[in-house]
Amino acid sequence: MPRVLLILPTGTYRATDFVRAASALGVEVVVASEHRQAMAVSMEDRALVLPLDHPDAAAAAIVAFAADRSPVDAVVAVDEQGVLAAALAAGRLGLAHNPATAVAATRDKLGSRTALAAAGVDQPAFRVARPGDDVAALATEVGLPCVVKPVSLSGSRGVMRADDPAAAAEAASRVRAILADAGQDPTGPVLVESFVAGPEVAVEGLLTRGRLEVLAVFDKPDPLDGPYFEETIYVTPSRLPAPTREAVVGLVAAGATALGLVEGPVHAEVRIGADGVRLVEVAARSIGGLCSRALRFGAGISLEEVILRHALGLGLDGLRREDQAAGVMMLPIPRSGCLVEVGGVESARAVPGIEGLELTIARGRPVRALPEGDRYLGFLFARAPTPEAVEDALRRAHAHLEVVIEAS
Numbered sequence: 001m002p003r004v005l006l007i008l009p010t011g012t013y014r015a016t017d018f019v020r021a022a023s024a025l026g027v028e029v030v031v032a033s034e035h036r037q038a039m040a041v042s043m044e045d046r047a048l049v050l051p052l053d054h055p056d057a058a059a060a061a062i063v064a065f066a067a068d069r070s071p072v073d074a075v076v077a078v079d080e081q082g083v084l085a086a087a088l089a090a091g092r093l094g095l096a097h098n099p100a101t102a103v104a105a106t107r108d109k110l111g112s113r114t115a116l117a118a119a120g121v122d123q124p125a126f127r128v129a130r131p132g133d134d135v136a137a138l139a140t141e142v143g144l145p146c147v148v149k150p151v152s153l154s155g156s157r158g159v160m161r162a163d164d165p166a167a168a169a170e171a172a173s174r175v176r177a178i179l180a181d182a183g184q185d186p187t188g189p190v191l192v193e194s195f196v197a198g199p200e201v202a203v204e205g206l207l208t209r210g211r212l213e214v215l216a217v218f219d220k221p222d223p224l225d226g227p228y229f230e231e232t233i234y235v236t237p238s239r240l241p242a243p244t245r246e247a248v249v250g251l252v253a254a255g256a257t258a259l260g261l262v263e264g265p266v267h268a269e270v271r272i273g274a275d276g277v278r279l280v281e282v283a284a285r286s287i288g289g290l291c292s293r294a295l296r297f298g299a300g301i302s303l304e305e306v307i308l309r310h311a312l313g314l315g316l317d318g319l320r321r322e323d324q325a326a327g328v329m330m331l332p333i334p335r336s337g338c339l340v341e342v343g344g345v346e347s348a349r350a351v352p353g354i355e356g357l358e359l360t361i362a363r364g365r366p367v368r369a370l371p372e373g374d375r376y377l378g379f380l381f382a383r384a385p386t387p388e389a390v391e392d393a394l395r396r397a398h399a400h401l402e403v404v405i406e407a408s
């Protein structure tokens with residue numbers, strides 16, 4: 001039986017879906033995480049603790065586990081936090097993998113921008129602000145409005161639009177406070193980019209020996225104009241005209257190549273600006289949160305199964321996305337405070353086309369809105385014959401929800 005080592009950070013949304021996919025494939029799982037509590041005692045032999053903040057040490061622990069306890073056929077990081085450790089470990093174990101330098105570049109927005117610029121990939125103009133730099137002047141250089149963002153976080157955390165030089169300077173201070181709050185170095189570089197106005201799409205893909213196969217292109221029908229960039233609705237297939245879609249896919253492929261990515265899932269965001277398509281970013285992982293549940297391939301195969309099959313070198317032929325349209329809505333967090341309740345859940349579930357609603361923050365728990373927030377309130381899923389019907393179902397279901405948040 002093939003054995004896969006899954007890197008499951010304690011905060012991941014993906015544990016169930018990956019473990020389920022492994023069992024559907026008849027693959028044995030070794031679970032690796034930062035804390036032992038996440039693992040059942042009965043799994044002693046198939047569990048290990050990894051210092052994910054130290055990818056080198058985490059990779060060494062994986063290699064030692066494979067040598068001393070049980071060999072593994074693939075190392076798969078289920079999301080961002082484990083990708084570098086997975087690439088380093090897979091390299092040392094002689095498994096197909098992305099170069100660690102490429103993965104490191106995807107985890108550092110300045111490293112990404114620099115590599116993309118060197119390869120001439122179309123992206124927003126950017127400058128880097130270090131402590132003491134005149135952010136207002138840098139904002140004027142890239143052109144206003146601009147976007148100020150940390151180089152290291154994800155999920156739009158700390159990403160802010162600024163319309164004038166003074167607002168850009170203020171945003172940079174706020175980014176530094178958010179970095180400190182996230183336990184990261186507040187004196188690190190901050191990016192200042194030109195704001196690319198226009199629709200945005202997300203591309204879900206899979207790289208095999210450097211060749212990009214597109215699994216899905218998602219439209220994001222809610223305008224992402226800032227000042228913060230909360231993700232809401234994703235709908236696939238994209239309604240963009242075919243030539244624009246092709247330009248988007250070409251840009252993502254060029255971006256992955258420029259970064260040096262060759263193997264495994266990629267998740268990318270692209271803006272369709274007035275002057276053409278611009279790459280926002282490429283990550284060396286699949287789509288975040290529970291959003292992958294909107295995707296089904298071939299005879300009902302999940303994205304997690306596709307990723308595991310690829311990592312294990314199993315066949316992937318005929319794995320086209322289903323013919324129906326599908327979508328997901330990441331439920332917005334309207335304000336920070338304490339979550340009292342979410343009403344209207346049954347009415348939302350009863351909307352035709354809605355296939356699921358998962359709330360991922362429990363009652364009584366704190367919730368934080370962007371730009372500080374880092375968790376999703378929950379996810380709504382829909383399937384219908386057309387993208388329009390999917391979007392409509394998601395909007396109608398969302399209108400039933402009453403999110404009650406109390407000041408804390």
Ligand SMILES: Nc1ncnc2c1ncn2[C@@H]1O[C@H](COP(=O)(O)OP(=O)(O)O)[C@@H](O)[C@H]1O
Nearest residue numbers: 124147154155156157159193194195196224229
């Ligand atoms: N230069 C930009 N122009 C327009 N929108 C941007 C720009 N940079 C970021 N955004 C918006 O902010 C979102 C999050 O930014 P991104 O760089 O992807 O960071 P994260 O890693 O947090 O997802 C993007 O999906 C996009 O909507």
Ligand SMILES: [Mg+2]
Nearest residue numbers: 155156269281
């Ligand atoms: Mg992003």
